[in-house]
Amino acid sequence: MTEHVDVLIVGAGLSGIGAACHLTQRRPGSSFLILEAREASGGTWDLFRYPGIRSDSDMFTLGYRFRPWTEEKSIADGPAILRYVRETAQEFGVDQRIRYGLEVVRAEWSSEDATWTVDAVRTENGETVRFTCGFLWSCSGYYRYDEGYTPDFKGAERFAGELVHPQHWPEDLDYAGKRVVVIGSGATAVTLVPAMAADAEHVTMLQRSPTYIVSLPGVDNLARKLREHLPHQAAYAVTRWKNVLVSTGIYQLSRRRPDFMRALIRKGTLRQLPEGYDVDTHFKPSYDPWDQRLCLVPDGDLFRAIRGGNVDVVTDHVEELTEGGIRLASGAELEADVVVTATGLNLLAFGGMDLVVDDVKVDLPETMAYKGMMLSGVPNFAYVVGYTNASWTLKADLVSEYVCRLLERMDRRGERVCVPVKDPDVGEEPFLDFASGYVQRSIDAFPKQGATAPWRLRMNYLRDVVALRHGSLDDGVMTFR
């Protein structure tokens, strides 16, 4: 027997659980299931186990709009985020709708039946399990779960110490009293360095080039005060909007007045580093703020660790790994017992599943992203890809609201199919306009975005609120049958 549901969600991470909660609230009569490849929910927040794992955006915007974040910390640690996601799933009863250990590999749309047929592989025995649904919703994140990205380092096999990727952190890794080198300068590296410095003898952050690093209070004082006077939901809404406006303002200022932002960030960095520190070499990126993701550190913990004396930053290139550490392009050598390759992720669209529409395989780069949440020519299909310049959940919640509106309208009018139709005159652009290495490595395998609305992927929550929460569903691009 093939099981049929109205909506099939792929992935039980923050987005999939959020999507399911929206469905239970807005469409209590409709049936849905979540298929999850792993044996646990929470996605990113369950997978990553490295020391210090935490958010790098504030929890008042990384939390769901419909469920207040009530903990003290604004920049929260991984286990607290995982708890929040799982408690949300329990509170809304969607934990009962998750089927674990099922990796979706293929989804085939039939226009004749207005139905998706979805094949999932049971990870424990390779058996294929088939489902059908009216609407398919990919909440599968944006990167490969099986393998993080590690460049091919010459001599890696010779290194006698431990070589570790943060995505696959060995539970029993003992680095107390040892010399650690963390390769990278992104969010993961700046999280790991102060966390490991607490126990390690010495930690070196080895970066090819500097990143903008901005210190933020770990606890939001406004939120704390508001909670004393207002109900949780109201206090949460105010803090959330405050953070949306502040982060949007910082982003816009970075794009419009990059020199001003550079100077401001530099001033903040200088204030937190020891006198005479070589800021120009280690903390002066060659690009403008927000050409790549800005790294947030709570209460300046990275700078505090540098001041503490057992952390340093080296800006150089890895020539090769040696038996005892790393030889650098400059000729210098770094001795290490543990090398952590915080070198990033491998991007993956829609959990790697093949999409087929009426017997024709969908070639993703040939499709165009509609409102950053559907694909041209792919009926009854939505996906969640969050913002790169703000919290993921801001977009995830808006996508959920839009999908619910779409389904409500189709129910009301007896329509069974919705599909955005591409306009050949709209110019194509890469899906993400982001200079970061992990984006550039794989962006060719992703759909395109368009030069104009509604094909343009706006990294702007305020505009998306207007377009997705309040905008008309009939925009001349979305077609209904």
Ligand SMILES: Cc1cc2nc3c(=O)[nH]c(=O)nc-3n(C[C@H](O)[C@H](O)[C@H](O)COP(=O)(O)OP(=O)(O)OC[C@H]3O[C@@H](n4cnc5c(N)ncnc54)[C@H](O)[C@@H]3O)c2cc1C
């Ligand atoms: C270390 C780290 C820190 C981050 N910090 C932040 C932050 O502070 N702020 C922020 O906004 N964003 C952050 N992000 C981005 C982060 O991934 C999102 O915030 C959010 O967790 C994404 O949730 P998701 O449910 O969309 O995807 P994920 O968390 O990746 O979950 C996807 C789920 O789908 C499942 N899945 C995938 N493919 C399939 C398939 N084919 N079949 C079945 N199941 C499948 C996966 O197993 C997983 O459980 C961070 C990312 C990382 C890696």
